[in-house]
Amino acid sequence: MGFVSKGFRGRPKVDAEAGRVPPGQYVTRDFPVLSAGPTPNIPLDQWGFTISGQVDKPLAWSWAEFTALPAEDVTVDIHCVTKWTKLDTTWKGVSVDTLLKDVPTAAEFVMAHSYGGYTTNLPLDDLTGGKAWIAYEFGGEPLDPEHGGPARLLVPHLYFWKSAKWVRGLELRDEDEPGFWEGYGYHNYGDPWREQRYAGD
Amino acid sequence: MDRVDETAQVRSLVLDVPEWAGHLPGQHVDVRLTADDGYQAERSYSIATPADGNRITITIERIADGEVSPYLVDELQVGDKLELRGPIGGYFVWQPSDGGPLFLAAGGSGVVPLMAMLRARVGARADIPVKLLVSARTADDVIYSGELGVLGDGQSGVEVIQTLTRAQPPGWSGYRRRVDREMVADVAWPAAGMPRCYACGPTGFVEAVASALVGLGHDPKNIRTERFGPTGG
Numbered sequence: 001m002g003f004v005s006k007g008f009r010g011r012p013k014v015d016a017e018a019g020r021v022p023p024g025q026y027v028t029r030d031f032p033v034l035s036a037g038p039t040p041n042i043p044l045d046q047w048g049f050t051i052s053g054q055v056d057k058p059l060a061w062s063w064a065e066f067t068a069l070p071a072e073d074v075t076v077d078i079h080c081v082t083k084w085t086k087l088d089t090t091w092k093g094v095s096v097d098t099l100l101k102d103v104p105t106a107a108e109f110v111m112a113h114s115y116g117g118y119t120t121n122l123p124l125d126d127l128t129g130g131k132a133w134i135a136y137e138f139g140g141e142p143l144d145p146e147h148g149g150p151a152r153l154l155v156p157h158l159y160f161w162k163s164a165k166w167v168r169g170l171e172l173r174d175e176d177e178p179g180f181w182e183g184y185g186y187h188n189y190g191d192p193w194r195e196q197r198y199a200g201d
Numbered sequence: 202m203d204r205v206d207e208t209a210q211v212r213s214l215v216l217d218v219p220e221w222a223g224h225l226p227g228q229h230v231d232v233r234l235t236a237d238d239g240y241q242a243e244r245s246y247s248i249a250t251p252a253d254g255n256r257i258t259i260t261i262e263r264i265a266d267g268e269v270s271p272y273l274v275d276e277l278q279v280g281d282k283l284e285l286r287g288p289i290g291g292y293f294v295w296q297p298s299d300g301g302p303l304f305l306a307a308g309g310s311g312v313v314p315l316m317a318m319l320r321a322r323v324g325a326r327a328d329i330p331v332k333l334l335v336s337a338r339t340a341d342d343v344i345y346s347g348e349l350g351v352l353g354d355g356q357s358g359v360e361v362i363q364t365l366t367r368a369q370p371p372g373w374s375g376y377r378r379r380v381d382r383e384m385v386a387d388v389a390w391p392a393a394g395m396p397r398c399y400a401c402g403p404t405g406f407v408e409a410v411a412s413a414l415v416g417l418g419h420d421p422k423n424i425r426t427e428r429f430g431p432t433g434g
Binding site: 003004005006007008009010011012024026032033034035036037038039040041082083116117146180181184185198 | 234235236237240241242243244245268269272276277281282283284286289290291292293404408411412414415421422424425426428429
């Protein structure tokens, strides 16, 4: 802690149960949009999703094939590095476990790639074991392009920049490498509960 | 610290930051406030000025039900200390060595990081043409209006185009509507010149500008955006 800001008496506008809001975050009911560039326009008949890299055989799905995979409804809290937290968000998507079910790999890391060129890196262990999805519905509706539609990665236990919008594939890798924001000084791992916002945190 | 009133809702804070390592135009800082019982709140604010030793200026809009901004705008006094961290962000930045031409589009207080870029361009006396589109509700809501009037006089290679979306003063010759594709087509540099484009403001404004630029043939990689939603501090 630094020093007291004389006369500061701010308090959160939205109360939340203790233990649900990571340090330095505040709860919002809105869904702010943060993107580094224009929102890509991706027609569904041109959309595709791939698993590539350190696998015996790369996998690819069209939109029709992908949305025919077994999907899950999940309710999770999401935490953005710009300090907002949104509780009880509801999504529908395909678990990464489902996508990797028949994919033997020795890879330990993943680079998620998006339409528009965005990338983000994660340990493979953070995408498996029921912790991550490729989500294509939010709140019972198709995912809005501003929020990453047609589909985005959803990894709610890490800061939300790891949940790559407009995702088009997962590249399995032996070695870790920084993605887009990780290369601009944001934390390589991004655990909100340890407040890993920036490199060195 | 010094304070400068920009509009009725917006104030700039000039801060002396010991050991400030410098920054690039477009970057921001995280400001942390601590109450006497240890409660803390943090928000991000754009830096309005190019690097200038240990001195940085942040410009803050008072959000009516905000938790942090009313304190910074109304209560923080000259001589008070402020805890901040930065600079943060490395993508939404421009410096004169990046070249141009430069198209800047500002919605409301989204003008702040773009002003750092414009001030860097003017300070370097760089021969880089700049167009700045400023959207505000009324003439009284235009941040840095005096400085923009001087910079946009046509003498310095800087053109400032304004649109006032809610009310216009008598004799107003600028635009009178929210930004749309036709307006962007009129005011932005042609795509063929490969201009560098930066848009900052509320989500709706940035989406309108960025999608118009893409529709006009600009390379998405030359369009950098920074958005703020309806929440904030």
